[in-house]
Amino acid sequence: MPPISRRHEASSWVTLALALAALPCFAAPAPDLGTDQQRQAGKPLYDRHCSQCHGEKGDGLGVAAPFLSPKPRDFTSGKFKIRTTPSGALPTTQDLKAIIRAGMPYTAMPGWPQFNDRQLTDVAYYVKSFAADFADPDRQPEPIQSPPVPAISGESIGRGKKLYEELGCARCHGETGRSDGVAAPTLTDDWGYLIRSADLTRRWTFRGGPTRQEIFRAFSTGLNGTPMPSFVDALTVEQRWDLADFVYSLSPRDSPEYATLLVAKKVARELDLAEGAKLFEEAEPAYFPVIGQIMQPGRAFHPSCNGIAVRAVYNETDIAFELRWNDMRAEVTGKNGPELAVAAAEDEGDEPAAAPPAAEGGGGWGDAEAAAPAAEPAAAPADVWGEGEAGAAASAAVPQSEFSDAVAIQFPAEKSLTIRKPYFVFGDKGNAVNLWFVDLAKPEPALYVGRGSDSLEPLGPRDLTVTRGYDKGEWTVVFKRRLRSQGEVTFEEQGFLPIAFSVWDGLAGERGNKRGLTNWWTVYLSPDEKPSLVREMAKWGGLAFALEVVFIGWARRRAHNSAGS
Amino acid sequence: MKLAIVLAVVAVMVVLRLVRAGLLVWLAAWWVGTYAVLRYGFVTPIPASALHIFMAITALSLFAYATSSRERMRATYEPVLAFASESRFTLPLALVAASIPGVVAWSVYQGLQQPLQPPYFGRTVHPSPPAEITSRGEKVDLARAANPFRNLEKTDVQAFRRHVENGRRVYYRNCFFCHGDDLGGAGMYAHGLDPVPANFLDSGVLPMFQESFFFWRIAKGGPGMPDEGAPGDSAMPEWERMLSNEEMWDVILFLYDDAGYRPRALEAVGAEVAH
Numbered sequence: 043m044p045p046i047s048r049r050h051e052a053s054s055w056v057t058l059a060l061a062l063a064a065l066p067c068f069a070a071p072a073p074d075l076g077t078d079q080q081r082q083a084g085k086p087l088y089d090r091h092c093s094q095c096h097g098e099k100g101d102g103l104g105v106a107a108p109f110l111s112p113k114p115r116d117f118t119s120g121k122f123k124i125r126t127t128p129s130g131a132l133p134t135t136q137d138l139k140a141i142i143r144a145g146m147p148y149t150a151m152p153g154w155p156q157f158n159d160r161q162l163t164d165v166a167y168y169v170k171s172f173a174a175d176f177a178d179p180d181r182q183p184e185p186i187q188s189p190p191v192p193a194i195s196g197e198s199i200g201r202g203k204k205l206y207e208e209l210g211c212a213r214c215h216g217e218t219g220r221s222d223g224v225a226a227p228t229l230t231d232d233w234g235y236l237i238r239s240a241d242l243t244r245r246w247t248f249r250g251g252p253t254r255q256e257i258f259r260a261f262s263t264g265l266n267g268t269p270m271p272s273f274v275d276a277l278t279v280e281q282r283w284d285l286a287d288f289v290y291s292l293s294p295r296d297s298p299e300y301a302t303l304l305v306a307k308k309v310a311r312e313l314d315l316a317e318g319a320k321l322f323e324e325a326e327p328a329y330f331p332v333i334g335q336i337m338q339p340g341r342a343f344h345p346s347c348n349g350i351a352v353r354a355v356y357n358e359t360d361i362a363f364e365l366r367w368n369d370m371r372a373e374v375t376g377k378n379g380p381e382l383a384v385a386a387a388e389d390e391g392d393e394p395a396a397a398p399p400a401a402e403g404g405g406g407w408g409d410a411e412a413a414a415p416a417a418e419p420a421a422a423p424a425d426v427w428g429e430g431e432a433g434a435a436a437s438a439a440v441p442q443s444e445f446s447d448a449v450a451i452q453f454p455a456e457k458s459l460t461i462r463k464p465y466f467v468f469g470d471k472g473n474a475v476n477l478w479f480v481d482l483a484k485p486e487p488a489l490y491v492g493r494g495s496d497s498l499e500p501l502g503p504r505d506l507t508v509t510r511g512y513d514k515g516e517w518t519v520v521f522k523r524r525l526r527s528q529g530e531v532t533f534e535e536q537g538f539l540p541i542a543f544s545v546w547d548g549l550a551g552e553r554g555n556k557r558g559l560t561n562w563w564t565v566y567l568s569p570d571e572k573p574s575l576v577r578e579m580a581k582w583g584g585l586a587f588a589l590e591v592v593f594i595g596w597a598r599r600r601a602h603n604s605a606g607s
Numbered sequence: 608m609k610l611a612i613v614l615a616v617v618a619v620m621v622v623l624r625l626v627r628a629g630l631l632v633w634l635a636a637w638w639v640g641t642y643a644v645l646r647y648g649f650v651t652p653i654p655a656s657a658l659h660i661f662m663a664i665t666a667l668s669l670f671a672y673a674t675s676s677r678e679r680m681r682a683t684y685e686p687v688l689a690f691a692s693e694s695r696f697t698l699p700l701a702l703v704a705a706s707i708p709g710v711v712a713w714s715v716y717q718g719l720q721q722p723l724q725p726p727y728f729g730r731t732v733h734p735s736p737p738a739e740i741t742s743r744g745e746k747v748d749l750a751r752a753a754n755p756f757r758n759l760e761k762t763d764v765q766a767f768r769r770h771v772e773n774g775r776r777v778y779y780r781n782c783f784f785c786h787g788d789d790l791g792g793a794g795m796y797a798h799g800l801d802p803v804p805a806n807f808l809d810s811g812v813l814p815m816f817q818e819s820f821f822f823w824r825i826a827k828g829g830p831g832m833p834d835e836g837a838p839g840d841s842a843m844p845e846w847e848r849m850l851s852n853e854e855m856w857d858v859i860l861f862l863y864d865d866a867g868y869r870p871r872a873l874e875a876v877g878a879e880v881a882h
Binding site for chain 1: 687688691692693700704707708709711712713715716719723724725726728730775776779780781783784785787788789793795796798799800801828829830834835837838839840842843844845848849
């Protein structure tokens with residue numbers, strides 16, 4: 043094996059000797075590096091399953107790395123996000139095994155539940171062999187005590203909210219936790235890449251897991267290598283639980299509960315867009331997963347948006363759709379369009395080593411895939427939530443993007459709820475789609491007929507109207523149209539229609555094909571009155587009974603006749 | 608499949624055989640048995656609308672069978688008529704007559720309680736390929752073409768490994784987002800896709816086809832499928848727009864190599880076509 047392991051062997055002997063010498067005075071844990079045999083057993087597992095991302099040398103430079111964000115961890119750095127140990131400390135072997143088994147949601151880091159305990163141990167020891175720090179007797183990690191979990195209550199949530207405000211979490215995470223803090227666009231990790239502060243209203247995306255214990259752990263230990271600080275010294279255990287309860291309460295539910303069907307609710311009144319959210323009060327929201335457009339050139343491997351919440355209402359004449367999604371910052375200048383070209387070079391990913399992130403003041407989100415600014419390593423916690431103005435100034439330093447935010451709904455141009463729908467990426471030659479598009483820098487929506495992403499034709503002005511609002515990290519856009527409109531998709535009561543969405547984040551340079559999108563899902567226009575249960579049961583039960591009577595009567599008469607004859 | 612359900616159904620059939628049940632009982636047993644297997648026999652349940660279609664087909668076939676000869680017809684309807692008219696059956700008849708509307712009302716209740724489901728269109732997962740395609744200007748005869756780098760396995764092992772390694776690079780820069788880093792189909796975007804990405808570890812995928820079949824699927828993607836494959840829904844990209852032909856053949860080598868399968872031999876396919 044390569045020199046690394048020899049070095050480790052030597053140092054582990056030294057460590058062992060040191061540890062033994064030190065034993066009588068204080069019981070510092072000895073480096074836990076596993077046996078040679080374990081590390082050797084871990085290597086083939088690592089080479090086969092991990093090296094394509096983390097690199098054969100553990101440096102994070104695997105073949106997939108240019109296409110990933112966040113980047114695969116560089117194990118030689120010794121920096122790990124999810125630990126039970128204090129800020130800046132190394133993880134324990136147990137920590138590594140846990141995160142390898144669970145994976146990190148909404149990143150390329152998959153979970154490995156298929157590994158058995160021995161395999162996990164072997165691969166964790168092999169991962170440890172990449173960073174010399176693990177063998178350093180002075181750096182042996184000691185887990186932070188994890189206290190028993192108290193019950194969650196309205197009071198604890200209230201107290202947590204106050205702490206959240208006092209501690210300045212909002213600077214990064216935003217007032218309501220939607221990752222829209224003033225400092226959010228400026229955050230970078232220790233490797234110089236731009237990093238998003240977690241969206242606290244979507245706890246299923248947390249790298250370390252969504253439970254209260256895991257949230258508690260996140261700000262007790264901090265996430266090494268990222269701007270996310272540890273609050274273990276600033277807060278008592280009770281305060282940290284209060285904060286955990288508050289963060290926990292920000293998400294509507296445990297899991298995203300992705301929908302496949304949107305039910306449009308029928309209402310008796312006028313669809314007055316001035317009513318805002320009240321208009322959609324009675325409608326069930328459907329939350330659809332948004333993924334990267336990686337089907338066609340101009341790919342977005344990691345779009346900013348990962349889900350869109352939709353509600354719909356209709357009456358005798360009109361239909362309205364409300365679209366809501368989280369966005370770090372509203373980009374309302376500049377331009378956007380579904381047909382804008384994306385340079386071929388942007389499709390190629392970025393070699394982290396070959397092209398070290400360029401320090402270009404602020405605006406790195408524009409080509410988040412290409413390069414990230416590395417002005418300085420991430421600010422120390424004290425800087426970040428110490429004084430008030432620095433963050434706002436920093437955010438202003440990230441200029442408005444050349445591209446604005448935008449969103450679109452897509453329907454098949456002809457009603458086609460069959461196995462042969464138009465291609466979900468803007469249609470195909472034989473099967474057109476209608477695109478309701480709005481560039482959020484422009485007052486008016488635009489309509490397109492799509493026959494493929496290279497063949498989008500604008501439709502003249504139509505009766506489509508749109509309202510929009512951006513509030514605390516959330517865009518709300520409402521489209522309204524007549525149920526019937528010449529040359530476009532028609533909506534019918536009790537009808538099912540395919541529906542799909544696209545979302546562009548201008549700040550990340552998303553435009554044209556580079557965007558987040560959804561597969562086809564379905565919208566259903568439910569009738570205003572649900573059939574009454576009892577009436578339906580009586581109707582069909584009665585019919586069955588009547589048929590029986592007729593049949594028995596006929597059978598008896600027949601038997602009677604044949605007996606008679 | 609849940610084996611217990613299937614075995615239970617088979618056991619009932621065996622018992623019926625032993626007691627020499629009449630045709631009518633057999634028809635009923637087939638219908639109920641099919642229902643039980645379809646409805647409860649699968650780990651991931653079949654959508655209700657598909658189940659209805661399958662059961663309608665079953666009923667039609669049973670009807671066709673029962674009416675296919677005079678004896679069969681008589682064997683079916685005579686017991687029914689006897690049951691409805693002979694006085695010794697009056698009590699059971701009354702019970703049945705009372706319970707059928709109850710069952711109907713119950714199933715209407717069940718149907719209305721069911722959450723609303725979008726209509727379901729069963730797609731053909733492996734539609735038949737065209738005879739020939741043109742990928743990046745090169746004609747490929749799908750019935751005959753072999754992977755141009757497959758023979759290196761025997762003639763030049765090092766060159767072969769280089770192609771596999773290149774395939775691995777292609778896979779982890781393009782495919783794993785959907786098909787997963789372990790080839791199991793659960794990539795980081797799989798949760799947003801319907802149909803779901805193919806699982807290459809499944810023994811029904813790689814070993815069942817020749818490499819040229821996958822070359823077609825990779826070069827032409829979802830949009831290249833005939834209608835029964837639901838080409839408008841499949842997120843499988845048309846890779847000829849982003850990869851060279853060599854890269855596509857290489858990624859196929861990698862898939863077989865990593866999943867540990869062998870492509871189906873040409874002769875085996877030929878033999879089946881000849882049948």
